[in-house]
Each structure stands twice: as structure tokens, then as C-alpha cells.
Amino acid sequence: MKMYIAQTEKSAKNIVVDDMILTTDMPTSAGSKMLDGYISLFQAEAATKLTDAGYKVYAKANTGEFNLDLMGETSYYGAVETDGVLTTAAAKAIKDGEAMAAVTLEVNGSSARGAALAGLTYVKPTYGTVSRFGTIPAVCSGETVCVTAADAATAKEVLWAVKGHDDKDGTSLPQEKCVFDEVKEIKKVAVAKSLMTGDVTKVEEMKAKLSAQGVEVVEISAEELLLAKSAWNILMSAEVCNNVSKYDGVKYGYRTPNYTDLDSLYTNSRTEAFGYLTKSVILFGSETLSEANYYKVYDKAQRIRRVISEAIAKVFGEFDAILAPVSSKSAYTASEAVANPYMAYEESLYIAPAMITGLPVVVTDGVQLIGPAFSESSLLALAEKI
Amino acid sequence: MKYETVIGLEVHVELATKSKIFCSCSAEFGGEQNDHVCPACAGMPGMLPIVNKKVVDLGMTAGMMLNCDINRVTTFDKKSYYYPDLPNAYQTTQWFSPICVNGRVDIETSNGPKSIRIKQIHMEEDAGKLVHDDWSDTTLVDFNRTSVPLIEIVSQPDISSAEEAIAYLERLRDLLRFAKVSDCRWEQGSMRCDVNLSIRPEGSDVLGVRTEMKNMNSLSAITRAIKYEVARHTRALETGSEELVQETRRWDDNEGKSYAMRNKETAGDYRYFPDPNVMPVVIDDEWFDRIEKSLPELPEVKRAKYIDELGLSEYDADILADSRALCDVFDAAYAVCGNAKETANWIITECMQVLNKKKMTADMLAINGTSLGQLIKLVMEDKVSRPNAKRILASLFDKDIADVEEFAKQSGFIVSNDTSFIENIVKEVIAGDPKSVADFKGGKEKALMALFGKCMKQLKGNANPQVLREILIAEINKI
Ligand SMILES: [Zn+2]
Numbered sequence: 001m002k003m004y005i006a007q008t009e010k011s012a013k014n015i016v017v018d019d020m021i022l023t024t025d026m027p028t029s030a031g032s033k034m035l036d037g038y039i040s041l042f043q044a045e046a047a048t049k050l051t052d053a054g055y056k057v058y059a060k061a062n063t064g065e066f067n068l069d070l071m072g073e074t075s076y077y078g079a080v081e082t083d084g085v086l087t088t089a090a091a092k093a094i095k096d097g098e099a100m101a102a103v104t105l106e107v108n109g110s111s112a113r114g115a116a117l118a119g120l121t122y123v124k125p126t127y128g129t130v131s132r133f134g135t136i137p138a139v140c141s142g143e144t145v146c147v148t149a150a151d152a153a154t155a156k157e158v159l160w161a162v163k164g165h166d167d168k169d170g171t172s173l174p175q176e177k178c179v180f181d182e183v184k185e186i187k188k189v190a191v192a193k194s195l196m197t198g199d200v201t202k203v204e205e206m207k208a209k210l211s212a213q214g215v216e217v218v219e220i221s222a223e224e225l226l227l228a229k230s231a232w233n234i235l236m237s238a239e240v241c242n243n244v245s246k247y248d249g250v251k252y253g254y255r256t257p258n259y260t261d262l263d264s265l266y267t268n269s270r271t272e273a274f275g276y277l278t279k280s281v282i283l284f285g286s287e288t289l290s291e292a293n294y295y296k297v298y299d300k301a302q303r304i305r306r307v308i309s310e311a312i313a314k315v316f317g318e319f320d321a322i323l324a325p326v327s328s329k330s331a332y333t334a335s336e337a338v339a340n341p342y343m344a345y346e347e348s349l350y351i352a353p354a355m356i357t358g359l360p361v362v363v364t365d366g367v368q369l370i371g372p373a374f375s376e377s378s379l380l381a382l383a384e385k386i
Numbered sequence: 387m388k389y390e391t392v393i394g395l396e397v398h399v400e401l402a403t404k405s406k407i408f409c410s411c412s413a414e415f416g417g418e419q420n421d422h423v424c425p426a427c428a429g430m431p432g433m434l435p436i437v438n439k440k441v442v443d444l445g446m447t448a449g450m451m452l453n454c455d456i457n458r459v460t461t462f463d464k465k466s467y468y469y470p471d472l473p474n475a476y477q478t479t480q481w482f483s484p485i486c487v488n489g490r491v492d493i494e495t496s497n498g499p500k501s502i503r504i505k506q507i508h509m510e511e512d513a514g515k516l517v518h519d520d521w522s523d524t525t526l527v528d529f530n531r532t533s534v535p536l537i538e539i540v541s542q543p544d545i546s547s548a549e550e551a552i553a554y555l556e557r558l559r560d561l562l563r564f565a566k567v568s569d570c571r572w573e574q575g576s577m578r579c580d581v582n583l584s585i586r587p588e589g590s591d592v593l594g595v596r597t598e599m600k601n602m603n604s605l606s607a608i609t610r611a612i613k614y615e616v617a618r619h620t621r622a623l624e625t626g627s628e629e630l631v632q633e634t635r636r637w638d639d640n641e642g643k644s645y646a647m648r649n650k651e652t653a654g655d656y657r658y659f660p661d662p663n664v665m666p667v668v669i670d671d672e673w674f675d676r677i678e679k680s681l682p683e684l685p686e687v688k689r690a691k692y693i694d695e696l697g698l699s700e701y702d703a704d705i706l707a708d709s710r711a712l713c714d715v716f717d718a719a720y721a722v723c724g725n726a727k728e729t730a731n732w733i734i735t736e737c738m739q740v741l742n743k744k745k746m747t748a749d750m751l752a753i754n755g756t757s758l759g760q761l762i763k764l765v766m767e768d769k770v771s772r773p774n775a776k777r778i779l780a781s782l783f784d785k786d787i788a789d790v791e792e793f794a795k796q797s798g799f800i801v802s803n804d805t806s807f808i809e810n811i812v813k814e815v816i817a818g819d820p821k822s823v824a825d826f827k828g829g830k831e832k833a834l835m836a837l838f839g840k841c842m843k844q845l846k847g848n849a850n851p852q853v854l855r856e857i858l859i860a861e862i863n864k865i
Pocket of ligand 1: 533
């Protein structure tokens with residue numbers, strides 16, 4: 001494990017950002033050999049906003065390569081384990097009391113899993129409410145800057161510091177959409193049976209807690225949510241494939257010493273610098289975007305994205321939130337994650353519905369609550385109460 | 387057998403915007419290598435594309451000039467391929483919903499008038515440039531041109547000869563220059579053309595094998611290339627000298643030959659998909675109307691108006707209507723002074739002279755037409771002499787002068803109407819040059835000119851020549 005530390009002075013206002021958020025005083029490597037030691041010429045809007053609000057961006061937490069994996073196991077700098085259990089560097093920094101919160105780019109669920117398995121509170125706001133300017137692009141149509149902290153109040157405080165419209169991000173929502181201060185009491189929560197696979201102990205515990213609070217919990221089938229996994233994996237791979245194409249050994253980043261011409265420069269630089277998961281995502285993504293597959297695969301996934309949005313909107317006609325697990329197990333070891341490169345694709349089952357729709361998520365007590373767009377305040381209020 | 391030629395052209399035109407398509411770097415031609423570069427157009431991670439609205443303005447303008455339908459919702463897509471001059475390894479272009487479709491360009495050739503249909507116009511970004519350094523045997527990349535906005539105008543295969551191709555390209559160039567969409571300079575690469583060509587037996591409705599010649603950059607090269615390819619295709623079909631294959635060919639204008647390019651350079655699955663970072667551009671009625679209202683009259687309409695309504699000569703009208711800049715200055719100046727012939731003279735003779743001195747072209751005329759009109763009016767009213775008016779004109783090139791009469795006053799360029807003042811000057815000059823006076827009286831006409839010149843100099847040119855002459859003769863006669 002490697003964590004860049006900008007300054008060691010202990011501060012109650014210390015925030016750790018992950019290796020996908022560009023800073024000018026620390027390298028940003030996206031957990032990849034390709035960008036080992038890369039220092040950006042400009043910094044992420046989220047980092048600027050944190051500094052402006054009086055927080056200290058004190059360290060850069062390790063991530064898996066382009067944040068695509070389970071919880072950092074594909075990082076060029078190695079996985080992070082606590083007592084033999086895989087965790088994210090960001091979650092560890094909070095657990096160790098080094099940082100009051102982590103601001104990370106949620107790309108493929110690793111931040112949510114990191115928070116859930118460490119018992120932290122996490123909030124992924126509605127897509128477009130936090131600027132993605134200065135984040136290393138991976139899955140631009142879904143990735144969102146999110147906040148993890150020990151409790152809901154802290155997560156909220158930090159999210160409120162980073163959210164807001166940004167002219168430098170064409171997908172940034174107008175400022176009035178980024179306010180969402182209103183708290184609506186969550187009275188009715190749906191549990192999607194289609195996502196209740198694997199270890200559901202935490203969900204069962206949450207159901208009991210919610211009922212005790214007088215919240216009505218109802219099981220629904222919501223079969224459409226099952227489609228999200230495949231659709232997300234297709235869109236995720238396509239966008240990552242395209243976004244990492246720019247790392248070609250020509251301009252910056254890793255360049256192989258073994259080349260004789262342009263083709264071998266490209267091929268060997270990328271072969272030597274990318275890890276197995278990134279390579280598999282590139283190959284899969286390249287295939288989904290090929291002329292032969294575009295309409296059969298990529299375009300279909302985009303249409304499924306709409307189907308899922310509509311299905312979830314229908315659920316929210318009746319319910320205030322959806323309760324679901326975050327992962328299939330309550331703990332993983334680094335070695336099992338490394339041994340099974342498909343785990344990241346499989347675990348998308350739980351995070352895909354909110355990633356593909358851009359809906360807000362709060363993780364608390366090891367489970368996730370997905371809410372309608374701009375329901376962050378309500379979700380966080382519930383998380384604080386229970 | 388007789389064959390007919392089928393040609394479709396893809397024309398790339400760099401748009402005349404100040405900044406690039408997705409960042410605020412200058413889009414100006416030239417500059418030191420890698421002067422106009424930022425993290426966005428150099429392909430560094432983390433910058434997000436923000437669409438330059440002016441690019442959409444010009445895309446729409448081009449479409450309207452070429453009789454296209456404008457797509458009110460238009461999107462940007464990524465086209466992926468690897469090349470060191472393409473820093474992101476994708477080019478942002480419009481694949482699924484281009485801004486303009488179904489247009490038409492009317493041309494005139496020795497065979498009479500013809501319409502060439504436009505399939506579509508799409509907006510996209512240019513790539514950079516690779517520069518090989520022989521001395522160190524390395525190739526360096528210059529990103530000044532990356533992300534400079536382009537439109538690509540795709541014609542239907544309606545063109546059937548080199549003559550038609552040239553007529554089409556010249557018409558395209560005239561229209562786009564006139565609408566200020568682009569300066570369309572072949573020599574600077576702001577206009578370039580891909581030629582798609584095939585031949586087929588006359589009357590057949592099946593298309594033959596098509597070859598494409600990319601990045602043609604002059605009309606003469608295009609003419610030669612089309613003639614060469616037609617001959618090559620015909621020979622192949624008639625004699626079986628070679629098998630025609632669909633391919634991209636490179637035209638070598640020095641050799642006068644086309645060559646097949648390595649398959650690898652041309653084969654490609656570009657993996658187009660919509661750019662998730664660029665929201666669809668929605669063109670509302672207000673935007674559409676603003677652009678429609680800003681369209682210029684066509685050059686031939688202007689020309690006819692200048693001749694028929696304003697009584698200009700064909701010669702003058704041709705020169706003016708060839709350049710939107712000249713027309714704009716002319717129209718504004720004429721509106722103020724009301725004398726078309728004078729206005730045309732001032733622009734075609736005097737303004738062009740200043741431009742020539744500055745080594746600028748007619749398109750670069752950027753003086754305030756209203757001010758020029760005021761100046762011409764002052765000359766017509768004998769308030770400013772012609773030589774002084776030329777001096778004022780030179781100032782108009784350097785700065786915007788809203789009130790030319792006031793400027794003339796302050797600069798001491800107003801013709802004096804004070805005859806007693808002129809008389810005093812004349813008397814002084816006569817008294818100082820008795821020889822010339824005697825010469826004139828002795829019949830030497832030239833001597834009068836010398837006296838006249840001296841008086842004008844004393845008056846700093848600010849006298850009506852007719853009045854001065856009369857006073858001068860009257861004063862001499864008094865002696
Ligand atoms: Zn730039």
C-alpha cells in the first residue's frame with residue numbers, strides 16, 4: 001500500500017481524496033503503473049471547493065486501477081487489508097482517525113463497498129450535483145464524486161462543501177438543482193427481492209431497525225433491477241475503453257523501453273502498464289462498441305438504462321427509498337479478489353441500479369438506501385436517526 | 387464503351403472562431419509550435435469539454451447558406467483511433483445526429499446549371515500536426531491545431547467531372563467566405579477535400595468500385611487527380627490492367643500519380659459512441675432566428691443590386707461582391723454618404739492601396755464603414771480636401787473614429803471658407819515670389835501652378851482648389 005501524504009500535521013479538518021481526484025501538490029495515478037507519479041497541472045473542482053471551505057486535503061488514498069475493482073486489489077501499489085480483510089485506503093484513513101472524511105470518485109462501487117464493509121456512512125449524490133472537473137475520467141455517464149465519513153452528519157457537512165454547479169463541467173446541473181436542503185420524512189421503504197442475494201444479514205437488521213422507527217418496509221419484486229448489472233458492465237466497459245485510450249505512451253505516463261515503431265510503442269506501453277482487470281475491461285468495451293455490436297450491445301444497454309430509470313421512478317411513486325445490500329459478502333480477502341477477476345463485474349449487481357441511473361445513495365450500517373433524485377437530505381436524515 | 391464518372395466530395399473547412407471547439411485556447415492560424423495548447427486539447431485527464439457556442443452558430447450558418455435542414459437537437463460523438471497527433475485517441479465529431487442535413491449547392495458549368503445535393507454537414511475537431519526533425523531523426527507533435535473547430539460538408543455523389551467538382555468547390559468557398567464561416571484558405575489548410583470517385587457504364591444505375599483520395603489541398607491538384615483516377619479506372623475496366631478495389635489512395639501532385647495507401651492506415655472500426663460529457667445541443671427558435679437574420683445576401687444578389695439599383699459598373703460590382711468585408715464597408719459607407727460611385731472608388735482605389743501597403747487582402751478590410759461614409763461626405767461637401775481625406779483614411783485603419791468631422795477639425799483638416807484668410811495667405815505668397823508672378827504675367831502657365839502649390843502648402847491643404855485658384859488669379863491681376 002502507498003498513500004501520498006501532502007502534510008503530516010494532524011488536523012480535525014483533514015480530508016483524504018482518492019487517486020482519481022487530481023491535485024497539483026501530490027501525484028494522481030489512478031492506481032495505475034500507467035500514471036505512476038503523474039502530477040496534474042490543475043486540480044479537481046472538488047479539491048478546490050474543500051480548500052475554499054477550510055478543509056485540508058491532506059492525503060491521496062490508493063485506489064484500484066481506474067477505480068474499477070472491488071476495493072483496490074488491482075492497484076499498482078498493492079491492496080490494503082485490515083486484520084486480513086480487504087478494505088479501501090480511504091475507509092482505512094477514516095477508521096484510523098487520520099481523516100474526518102474521504103472524497104472519492106465512485107466509478108464502479110468500490111467506495112460504496114469500502115464504506116459498507118467498514119461500517120462507515122457514505123453518500124453518492126445525484127449525478128451532476130458535484131463537479132467532475134479534474135477527476136480522472138473512467139465511466140463519465142455514471143461516475144460521481146462521493147463522500148464517506150464516520151457518521152451521517154459529517155458526510156453531509158463535507159458533501160455540502162463540494163456540491164454545486166460548475167461551468168467547467170458540461171454535465172453539471174444548474175445551481176438551484178444542487179441545493180436539495182429539504183428533508184422529507186422517509187415513511188415507506190421498498191426492498192427489491194431481485195437484489196436480495198448473497199449475505200443479506202445487514203439488510204434484515206436494517207429492516208428491523210426501520211420497522212422499529214415506524215418506517216413501513218415492503219418487499220417488491222422489481223425484476224428490472226436485475227438488468228442493471230449487464231447494462232452497466234457494458235456501458236462501463238465501453239466508456240473506460242475509450243477513456244483510457246489516451247494513455248498511449250506518447251505524451252505522458254508510462255512509455256515502454258521496448259519499441260521499434262509506433263505500433264510496438266503503443267502495444268508494449270499499454271501491455272506493460274495496465275493490469276488484468278483494466279485490460280479485460282478494454283477488450284470487452286472495445287467489442288461492445290465495434291461496428292458489428294454497437295446496436296446489438298451498446299445501444300441496447302442505453303435503452304435498458306432508460307427502462308431501469310422508468311422502473312425505479314415507478315417504485316418511487318409509491319416508496320420513499322429502496323433498501324438493498326451493497327455486496328454479496330460481508331468481508332473479502334485481497335487474495336480472493338485478485339484470484340477472481342470477474343468479481344468486480346459480478347458485484348455490480350448491487351451498485352449498478354444507482355450508478356446507471358445517477359440516483360443518490362446513502363450507505364449506512366452496511367446497507368444502501370437508494371432515493372429519488374435530490375433526496376440526499378432525506379436519506380441522510382434517516383441514516384442519522386437509526 | 388462509354389463511362390460516366392461519379393464523384394462525391396467531403397470538404398473540411400476550419401471555422402473562423404477565435405477559440406477552439408471545447409476549450410478557450412486560441413484557434414488562430416500560426417503561432418509558435420504548441421503555443422495554443424492547454425491540458426484539455428493536449429489530452430490530459432480531468433478536463434471536460436464545453437461546447438463553444440460560436441461553433442454551433444457557424445455550423446448553422448453554413449447549413450443555411452447551403453440550403454440544409456438544421457437538426458434542432460444535435461449531439462457530439464467520439465470517434466476512436468490511435469495516432470500521435472490525436473492526443474485523446476478519439477476525435478469528437480458528429481456521427482449520429484449532425485447539425486445539418488439535406489442541402490443543395492447550385493453550380494454553373496459549360497454544360498449549364500446543375501444542383502449538387504449535400505448529404506450532411508457535421509461539426510468536429512481538427513487533429514494536431516506531426517513534424518519530423520531530420521537532424522535528430524525524431525518526430526515531434528504540434529498540438530496548435532488540435533481541437534480547432536471544423537465542419538465537414540459531405541456531398542451526394544452528384545458530381546460527374548473535374549469541372550463540376552471545381553465549380554462546386556469554388557461556389558462552396560464563395561458562400562462560406564461570404565457568410566464569414568471560414569476564410570477557406572487552401573494554402574493554410576483551412577479548406578481541404580477528400581475525393582470519392584468511381585466510374586460506371588453510361589446510363590447504369592449501379593455504382594462502380596470507389597476509391598478515395600484524402601486531404602487534397604488545391605483546386606489544380608484536385609483537377610489533375612480526378613483526371614488521373616478516371617483514366618486509371620477506365621483503363622482497368624477496359625483492359626483489365628489492374629483490379630479495382632475499394633481503397634484510400636494518396637495523391638502525389640509532384641509525380642502526378644495516385645498511390646494505394648497501406649491497408650493499415652485506412653482500415654478502421656472507429657467505435658463511434660455518443661460523448662457522455664457533452665449534453666445534446668438544443669437549438670431553440672430564438673437561436674435559429676438570430677442566425678437566420680444574420681445571413682448575408684448572396685454575392686450575386688449584391689452584385690446585381692450594385693449594378694441595377696446603384697448604377698455601379700460591372701467591374702466595380704465584381705470587385706466589391708467578391709468579398710463580404712468590402713460589401714459590408716461599402717453598404718455602411720453608402721448609407722451615410724449616398725454616393726455609390728464615390729464610395730466604390732474610395733474602397734477599390736484608396737482602401738485597397740492601404741491594404742496592399744499593409745500586405746493584407748480585401749477580406750481583411752476592417753474599417754468602420756459608417757466613418758468612411760462620413761469622410762466621403764465631407765469630401766463631397768468640400769469640407770475636407772482629397773489629400774487630407776486620404777490622411778484621415780489612414781487613421782481610420784488604425785482606430786475607430788465615430789465622429790469624422792470632429793476628428794478632421796481637431797487634426798486641422800477642415801477646408802477654410804474664410805476668403806479673407808485665404809486672400810492674406812495669397813498676398814504673402816505673391817509678395818514673396820515676384821519672379822513667378824512676372825513669369826505668369828509673361829504667359830508661363832506653369833508659374834501659376836507653382837504659386838498655387840505654395841499657397842496650398844501654407845493653407846495645409848485646407849482650401850477649396852477652385853476658390854483658391856480664383857482668389858490667386860484675382861490677386862495677381864490686381865498687381
Ligand atoms: Zn486548449
